[in-house]
Amino acid sequence: MTDFHARETPVVPDSLLDSVSLLSKKWHPAVIRCLSVDDGMGFSDLERRLDGVSAKVLTDALDELQEYEIIERREISQSPLRVNYTLTERGEELDAVIESLADWGETHLAEPETEQVVLVADDNKRVNTMHTAWLEDDYTVRTATDGEETLRSLDTDVDVVVLDRRMPGLSGDEVLDWIRSQRYDIRVVVVTSEDVDLELLDMGFDEYLTKPVRQDELRSVVADLFERRAYDAQLQEYLGLRSKLGLLRAEYPDETLETHELYQRLRDRLADLEPTEETFDEIDSEILERVSTGTPQ
Numbered sequence: 001m002t003d004f005h006a007r008e009t010p011v012v013p014d015s016l017l018d019s020v021s022l023l024s025k026k027w028h029p030a031v032i033r034c035l036s037v038d039d040g041m042g043f044s045d046l047e048r049r050l051d052g053v054s055a056k057v058l059t060d061a062l063d064e065l066q067e068y069e070i071i072e073r074r075e076i077s078q079s080p081l082r083v084n085y086t087l088t089e090r091g092e093e094l095d096a097v098i099e100s101l102a103d104w105g106e107t108h109l110a111e112p113e114t115e116q117v118v119l120v121a122d123d124n125k126r127v128n129t130m131h132t133a134w135l136e137d138d139y140t141v142r143t144a145t146d147g148e149e150t151l152r153s154l155d156t157d158v159d160v161v162v163l164d165r166r167m168p169g170l171s172g173d174e175v176l177d178w179i180r181s182q183r184y185d186i187r188v189v190v191v192t193s194e195d196v197d198l199e200l201l202d203m204g205f206d207e208y209l210t211k212p213v214r215q216d217e218l219r220s221v222v223a224d225l226f227e228r229r230a231y232d233a234q235l236q237e238y239l240g241l242r243s244k245l246g247l248l249r250a251e252y253p254d255e256t257l258e259t260h261e262l263y264q265r266l267r268d269r270l271a272d273l274e275p276t277e278e279t280f281d282e283i284d285s286e287i288l289e290r291v292s293t294g295t296p297q
Contacts, residue, residue: 022068027053027061029098032087035071036095040084070094115140117157118222121150121175122164122191127211131162131191134215135222147175154179158186160225162218163205165192173203180204187225187236189218196251201262206240208247224287238273239287241266 023029027050034049035041041049047058062085065071070091076082087095118135121144122128132141142158144150147170150163161179165172172190179186189207200208206228207221228236245266248257257263 022064023098023101025061025064027057028065029101031058031061031065031085032070032091032095032098033102035085035087035091036099039086040074042082042084046085065091115157116226117142117159119144119150119153119158119161121145121147121153121161121167121172123167124164127164131213131218134218135162138219139222147171150175151178154184154186156184158184159229160222161186161188162222163188163190165190165194173199176203176205185229187229189221189225196247198248198252198260198263200244200248201260201266203244204240205244206236207243227287234273235275238270238275241270241273245270 030050030053031046034046038045038049043058043062046062047053047055050058053061062071062073066073068090069088071085072088074084074086076084116139118139119142120128120131120135122131123145125145128143128145132143135141139160142153144153146168150161150167151170154161161175163172163175167175170178172192176188176190179188187206188204189209190203190205191209191211191213193211196208196210206225209217209221228239231239245263248263
């Protein structure tokens with residue numbers, strides 16, 4: 001005989017539906033998480049922390065959370081009126097549930113991290129080994145010791161190439177020309193012991209380092225190039241060109257550059273690519289500072 005009460009018990013109880021309804025509102029869990037980290041936040045503090053929330057939506061969220069006694073509103077002063085919001089004991093219990101949900105999502109729903117691949121190409125095995133050691137904690141590093149091996153090691157998985165300019169067989173200059181001819185979305189930092197020369201105007205590198213390279217220089221430049229991969233093609237061209245012209249201005253007097261036709265064309269191109277003020281705000285300030293001078297920070 002079937003138990004009547006077991007048959008009548010809902011599979012999904014109302015209490016669960018109510019809880020899901022509360023947590024499914026976008027800003028409710030966010031407010032609770034904020035208050036769990038910084039207990040005692042004002043309205044403007046929450047508004048700044050919760051990027052994208054409108055004043056009305058935040059007001060409604062705070063009102064509903066107070067109704068459920070999840071948060072508490074306290075007046076700090078009346079003139080001017082200042083209030084703080086804190087979690088109640090009930091709110092702290094709910095925050096533990098939200099944290100568990102976040103951990104579960106991180107484990108089971110988050111996109112796997114994309115492998116970041118750097119190709120270090122240098123015919124000096126000691127330099128190759130040293131540069132690899134500096135980068136391998138943060139990136140997957142491939143190595144090559146000449147131009148032909150560099151081409152064999154290149155594919156669409158490679159994000160950044162640390163490229164020695166002078167290698168046996170195919171030179172770094174020729175490898176760089178090939179990379180650009182294939183239209184790979186690869187950022188290239190050229191590394192060389194040679195003096196800076198005006199031939200650089202014809203080269204499509206993103207950054208340029210002179211040997212001996214310091215560890216902090218190389219790590220900083222490679223990290224910047226990974227960040228710049230997220231920018232659109234026009235902004236990447238602008239930053240690479242700005243770095244190149246800054247490098248040459250540091251090495252050559254103005255009168256030499258002003259009479260160089262290609263330099264003048266590239267300077268005009270730089271002016272055409274000048275980002276808007278809004279786009280400038282999106283560029284990391286350290287990257288912008290470095291490409292202004294052509295030297296790593």
